[in-house]
Amino acid sequence: MPRLAINILEEELDEAAAFCERSGVGAEVTAFAWPSGLEDGFMTRVRRHTVALAEVPVASCHGPFLDLYPASRDPLIVDVCRQRHRRALLAARELSATCYVAHVNSIPLIRSKAYVDDFVGRTVDFWLPLAEEWGCHDITIVLENLWERGPDVQRAIVEAADHPRLKASFDNGHALIHSSTPSNEWVEALGDDLTHCHLHDNDGSYDSHRPVGEGIESWEPLLAALASHAPNAHLVLESDRLAENRTALSALRAWLEDV
Numbered sequence: 001m002p003r004l005a006i007n008i009l010e011e012e013l014d015e016a017a018a019f020c021e022r023s024g025v026g027a028e029v030t031a032f033a034w035p036s037g038l039e040d041g042f043m044t045r046v047r048r049h050t051v052a053l054a055e056v057p058v059a060s061c062h063g064p065f066l067d068l069y070p071a072s073r074d075p076l077i078v079d080v081c082r083q084r085h086r087r088a089l090l091a092a093r094e095l096s097a098t099c100y101v102a103h104v105n106s107i108p109l110i111r112s113k114a115y116v117d118d119f120v121g122r123t124v125d126f127w128l129p130l131a132e133e134w135g136c137h138d139i140t141i142v143l144e145n146l147w148e149r150g151p152d153v154q155r156a157i158v159e160a161a162d163h164p165r166l167k168a169s170f171d172n173g174h175a176l177i178h179s180s181t182p183s184n185e186w187v188e189a190l191g192d193d194l195t196h197c198h199l200h201d202n203d204g205s206y207d208s209h210r211p212v213g214e215g216i217e218s219w220e221p222l223l224a225a226l227a228s229h230a231p232n233a234h235l236v237l238e239s240d241r242l243a244e245n246r247t248a249l250s251a252l253r254a255w256l257e258d259v
Helices: 010-023 042-052 075-094 113-135 152-161 172-178 183-193 219-229 242-258
Strands: 004-008 026-029 058-062 099-103 140-144 166-171 194-199 234-237
Touching (some): 004 010, 004 242, 010 242, 058 075, 075 113, 113 152, 140 194, 152 166, 152 183, 172 183, 183 194, 183 219
Parallel strands (some): 004 234, 026 058, 099 140, 166 194, 194 234
């Protein structure tokens, strides 16, 4: 499995798959992150991806995230979250994905230790059985920061779970917007529990998914931290189009040569 990968949109599947094969990089499948991807035609969509990516290693499959809150106190909401993730995990299994990406989705506006402790406990209760079940298919569930102000919540979840198939994902673009903690410090804090990383850039105002080097990210310290603290993490370029991921891949490879 190559360490570098790009995210692939369904509408660019065939072209992106060919690019990955030529470039020697893996793929992250995003079709099942959206509600429409989990509805009518689900298995047809899975088969189409399986055929298109037959010669491309699938580093990760992004799970659904819109309106999902697995740490809810309402058991019906939790059940809906479980149904949606189970369906997307089925796609990940069929694609032989190494990682399954899900958002942490804590609410940092609630500044209460009691909330954080409860959130961590409920999150572990939700994901541990899935990590145990789908880990048998060589899938590691990685929890990605979204609104979090720092790595503490992810660190607490991973430590409380203490499971080889429940780890962390770091999205540097989200951190640029929602956190004052430099990306290299996130990486250092998560250490070898960091299994997957989304890399893109922005100007700090909104999540524009610009290519590497076209925003305010400090790439040298971030990549140095990844090399030192998470050398085996999958590095997934997450710009919104294949053309932008081509640009990002060239830039990232140039940065990596200097690290």
